[in-house]
Amino acid sequence: MNIFIHELKSYGRTxxxxxxxxxxxxxMFMLVYPAFSNxxxxxxxxxxxxxxxxxxxxGLMLDSFFTLLxxxxxxxxxxxxxxxxxxxxxxxxxxxxxxxxxxxxxxxxKPVSRKKIMTSKLLAVxxxxxxxxxxxxLIAGVMLEVIKNTGYDVKAFLxxxxxxxxxxxxxxxxxxxxxMMVPAIKSxxxxxxxxxxxxxxxxMFDSVIDKEAIRYLTPFKFFDFSYIxxxxxxxxxxxxxxxxxxxxxxxxxxxxxxxxSIHAV
Amino acid sequence: MNIIEIKYLxxxxxxxxxxxxxxxxxxxxEIFGFIGPNGAGKSTTIRALLSLIYPxxxxxxxxxxxxxxYGPEIKKEIGYLPSEVFYYDRMKVIDLLNYSAxxxxxxxxxxxxxxxxxxxxxxxxRIDDLSFGNKKKVGIVQGLLHEPKLIILDExxxxxxxxxxxxxxxxxxxxxxxxxxxxxxxxxxSEVQRLCSRVAIIKEGRIIKLEKISTLKEDNYKKFxxxxxxxxxxxxxxxxxxxxxxxxxxxxxxxxxxxxxxxxKRITELEIANIWIEExxxxxxxxxxxxxxx
Numbered sequence: 001m002n003i004f005i006h007e008l009k010s011y012g013r014t015x016x017x018x019x020x021x022x023x024x025x026x027x028m029f030m031l032v033y034p035a036f037s038n039x040x041x042x043x044x045x046x047x048x049x050x051x052x053x054x055x056x057x058x059g060l061m062l063d064s065f066f067t068l069l070x071x072x073x074x075x076x077x078x079x080x081x082x083x084x085x086x087x088x089x090x091x092x093x094x095x096x097x098x099x100x101x102x103x104x105x106x107x108x109x110k111p112v113s114r115k116k117i118m119t120s121k122l123l124a125v126x127x128x129x130x131x132x133x134x135x136x137x138l139i140a141g142v143m144l145e146v147i148k149n150t151g152y153d154v155k156a157f158l159x160x161x162x163x164x165x166x167x168x169x170x171x172x173x174x175x176x177x178x179x180m181m182v183p184a185i186k187s188x189x190x191x192x193x194x195x196x197x198x199x200x201x202x203x204m205f206d207s208v209i210d211k212e213a214i215r216y217l218t219p220f221k222f223f224d225f226s227y228i229x230x231x232x233x234x235x236x237x238x239x240x241x242x243x244x245x246x247x248x249x250x251x252x253x254x255x256x257x258x259x260x261s262i263h264a265v
Numbered sequence: 266m267n268i269i270e271i272k273y274l275x276x277x278x279x280x281x282x283x284x285x286x287x288x289x290x291x292x293x294x295e296i297f298g299f300i301g302p303n304g305a306g307k308s309t310t311i312r313a314l315l316s317l318i319y320p321x322x323x324x325x326x327x328x329x330x331x332x333x334x335y336g337p338e339i340k341k342e343i344g345y346l347p348s349e350v351f352y353y354d355r356m357k358v359i360d361l362l363n364y365s366a367x368x369x370x371x372x373x374x375x376x377x378x379x380x381x382x383x384x385x386x387x388x389x390x391r392i393d394d395l396s397f398g399n400k401k402k403v404g405i406v407q408g409l410l411h412e413p414k415l416i417i418l419d420e421x422x423x424x425x426x427x428x429x430x431x432x433x434x435x436x437x438x439x440x441x442x443x444x445x446x447x448x449x450x451x452x453x454x455s456e457v458q459r460l461c462s463r464v465a466i467i468k469e470g471r472i473i474k475l476e477k478i479s480t481l482k483e484d485n486y487k488k489f490x491x492x493x494x495x496x497x498x499x500x501x502x503x504x505x506x507x508x509x510x511x512x513x514x515x516x517x518x519x520x521x522x523x524x525x526x527x528x529x530k531r532i533t534e535l536e537i538a539n540i541w542i543e544e545x546x547x548x549x550x551x552x553x554x555x556x557x558x559x
Contacts, residue, residue, distance in 0.1 A: 002367040010353070102351035106407070109315050110368040111340040262317040264308050 003107075003117060007124035011090065015128040018086040022079055022132065023139040029075040030143040033068070037149065040066050057204040064226055068144065068152045073160050073225035079136070080167045080220065081200050087129055087168035088192035091175025094121045095257065096185050104262045114258050122176070122250065129168045137161045156229045163223040170219045170242050171196060173249035180256040216241055266293045266329075268415055268446040269314065273323035276309050283309040285470045286323065291448055296441055298461030298478070299450040306470045307450040308348075311419050314448075315345060327415060341369060344413035348420035350404035354393035358403055361392060362410060369411040380406040383432060397424045405433060409440065416440060416447045422456060434460060481550060486520040488549075491532065492539040493517065504531060520545070 036043050047060055055062070059077050064070030095118070098104040107117065140161060144152065175192060178185075185191055203220035215221040215238070222238040269291035276283035284306035291297040301307050312318045314325050316336035325332045327339045352361050362381075366373035381388050384402040395403065401424045408416065416437070422430050437460065441447055451457050457464060458478060466474040474481075486508070491497075497517050502510055506523030515538070521528050532540070 002364065006364055010355070101353070102349075103353055105317070105345075105347050106350075106352060106365070108317055109340060109343070109345040110365070111337045112368060113337040116337075259319070261319065262312070264312060 001120070003112070003120035004124050004127075007094065007121055008127055011094075011124065011128050014086075014090070015131060018082075019132045019135050022082055022086075022136050025082065026075065026079060026136065026140050027143055030072070030140070030147055033071050033147055034149075036071065037066055037068075053208050056207045059204075059207060061226060064229070068148055068150070069156055069160070069229055070226075072140070072144065072157065073229070076140075076160055076164070076225070077220070080164050081196070083132070083136075083164045083168050084171040084196045084199075084219070085192055086132065087125075088171040088175040088196050089188060090125050090128065091172035092179045092185065092192050093175075093188040094125055094179075095176065095253075096179040096188065099184065099262070100186075108262055114260075115254065118254055118257050125172050125176075126169075129165065129172065133162075133165045133168070136164065153229065153232075155232055159228050159232070159234070160223075160225055163225075163228075166223065166239075166242060167219050169246050170222075173246040173253075176253045177249040180253045180260075267291065268293050268328060269297075269448065270326045270329075271310070271314075271323075272325070274310065274313060274320050274325055275322045276306075276313060276318065277321045282306075282470045283318075283321075284313075284467075287467070287470075287472050288323075289465045289472060289475055291446060293446055294441070294444060295463060296437070296447040296449060296461045298457035298464035299448060299467065300452065300454065300457055300464055301467035302452055305467045307467060308419055309470075310467070311417055311448070311450060314417065315340070315343070341411075342414040344408040344411065344416045346404050346408040346416075346418045346421050348423055350400050352392045352400070352403060352407075355391065357389060357391055358386065358395070359388040361403065362388065362406060365407045366410055371411065373410045376410050376412060377406060380409055380436075383436060384429065398426060398429065401425055402429070405436070409436070412440075412443075412445075414445055416445055418447065418449045418451075420451055420453075421449070422451075422453065430456075486522045486545055486550075487525075488518070488541075488543045488545055489521055489528070489532075490516065490518040490541040490543075491535070491537055494536045494538055497535070501535075502528075502531065504528070 044062060044066070047055065047062055047065070050058075050060070059074060061070065061074075065074060098107055108114070137158070141157070144157065174195065178191065178195070179188075182191075199218045200220055202214070202218040206214040206218060206221055219242065222242055223234060227235060267290040269289075271290070272288050274287040275285050287306070287310055299307055299310070309318070313320050314327060314332055316333050319333060328342065330339050332339065356364070358381075359377075362377050363374075366377065377388075380386075384405055386399065386402045386406060390399075392400065392403070405421075408418075418437075422433070425433060434456070437447060447460075449457065449461060461478055463475070463477050464481070465472050466476075493515050496515060497512050499510070499512060502517070502519055504527065506521050506528070507519050508521075510519040511517065
């Protein structure tokens with residue numbers, strides 16, 4: 001419990017900044033929505049002027065873009081991008097920072113097993129991400145209520161918003177695994193940014209070539225927002241891939257951490 | 266009763282040597298010195314005791330329990346002070362100490378206050394505002410605040426001024442009197458000589474000597490230096506027990522171990538102007554060990 005609280009506190013600032021940025025992003029773009037929806041014809045013309053490849057890469061779907069949830073899912077794609085960076089950064093740093101800051105000696109000579117250290121730290125990541133998600137969903141919900149001109153499907157809204165948490169879990173697990181496989185990470189930020197953007201670019205690329213198989217490769221494609229809006233459900237195969245990956249990554253990290261040598265500074 | 270039992274402990278880092286077949290015991294209530302030059306394997310041994318690293322072969326037990334298997338349990342009663350201390354920079358000293366205390370299931374606040382006062386430590390400062398010496402003091406308080414039964418110190422005095430060293434040693438002796446066993450690793454011989462009753466000398470990963478400090482000093486070489494009226498024949502002191510014979514003009518010096526009468530008889534055959542016979546201090550004894558064994 002003490003490690004959990006210590007970690008939660010030490011990431012408090014970071015979590016606050018990320019949460020504030022994400023909600024600011026949501027608020028800003030949702031405020032722009034009325035401008036688009038009041039002038040559908042002109043905007044549609046503008047977007048139609050873009051080559052189709054560019055539109056697909058940007059995730060612009062003209063059929064749904066002007067509906068409230070369509071617009072929300074469009075900007076939410078970028079929220080998940082930022083959220084993925086937050087999660088990956090935290091996942092990568094939470095264990096590796098002890099080695100980088102040379103505090104591993106302090107922590108690991110305490111009467112606490114490595115399993116417990118890992119569990120406490122993972123729970124701290126989980127908790128920080130949950131806080132970010134809850135606040136984002138609340139703010140997004142309020143924004144939607146404020147700017148809506150017609151009704152919208154609340155269940156679909158919640159399901160779209162919850163994908164942030166799923167994607168964050170996947171990237172956090174990936175981050176933890178990376179920090180276990182690469183012994184000394186000098187710059188956590190560049191590793192996380194690189195990885196997340198890599199997957200995001202793959203996601204854009206995939207939209208262009210439109211092959212089903214590639215969807216399994218990038219977590220950003222696990223959740224198709226228009227599918228969620230249409231069917232009111234997630235796509236089971238991708239959900240399973242995500243869950244299996246998170247469990248496998250965390251299990252592998254436990255094993256590696258248990259066997260790892262903590263070298264002298 | 267043995268507090269620490271190390272049996273044939275071996276650790277390789279890949280192919281490079283850490284320690285090889287290290288075996289020794291530390292008895293309850295003693296202050297045990299662990300001496301060797303840098304890179305000899307002192308820290309490796311200590312880190313294996315604390316299950317920070319896993320040995321390649323052999324075993325180590327503390328309080329009769331295997332270090333790896335019962336790591337978290339035995340660490341309840343261990344206080345550890347590394348040679349270089351690093352803590353969470355953004356924390357205040359008192360927060361760090363409380364965090365440290367929170368790992369032990371007892372109230373340490375009184376002991377923290379006492380120790381901070383003895384070591385003259387300002388607990389309200391932030392860690393990253395502290396000098397190296399002051400960080401070291403945090404380390405000392407942090408290592409002792411739960412009144413451990415075994416104190417493991419890895420080159421503990423670097424960065425402490427002589428006054429603080431003295432206070433720290435007094436503190437250790439006091440803990441020892443209360444029943445704590447101490448394992449002190451060092452390359453500074455004077456501090457080992459001052460505190461320890463027994464020592465293990467490690468060199469290139471192997472224990473080369475395990476001895477009481479008193480025996481080390483007794484059963485050893487004496488240093489002879491002679492000034493003579495005439496230069497000496499180089500073979501003159503070619504008798505058993507004489508080593509490192511040096512002759513320079515009218516002066517000659519050598520180390521001697523054995524029956525003192527034998528060498529004195531030989532000396533009386535000479536016309537000498539002056540003579541010095543000295544005990545080797547520990548420093549020279551160890552230097553001697555390192556050179557001889559190497």
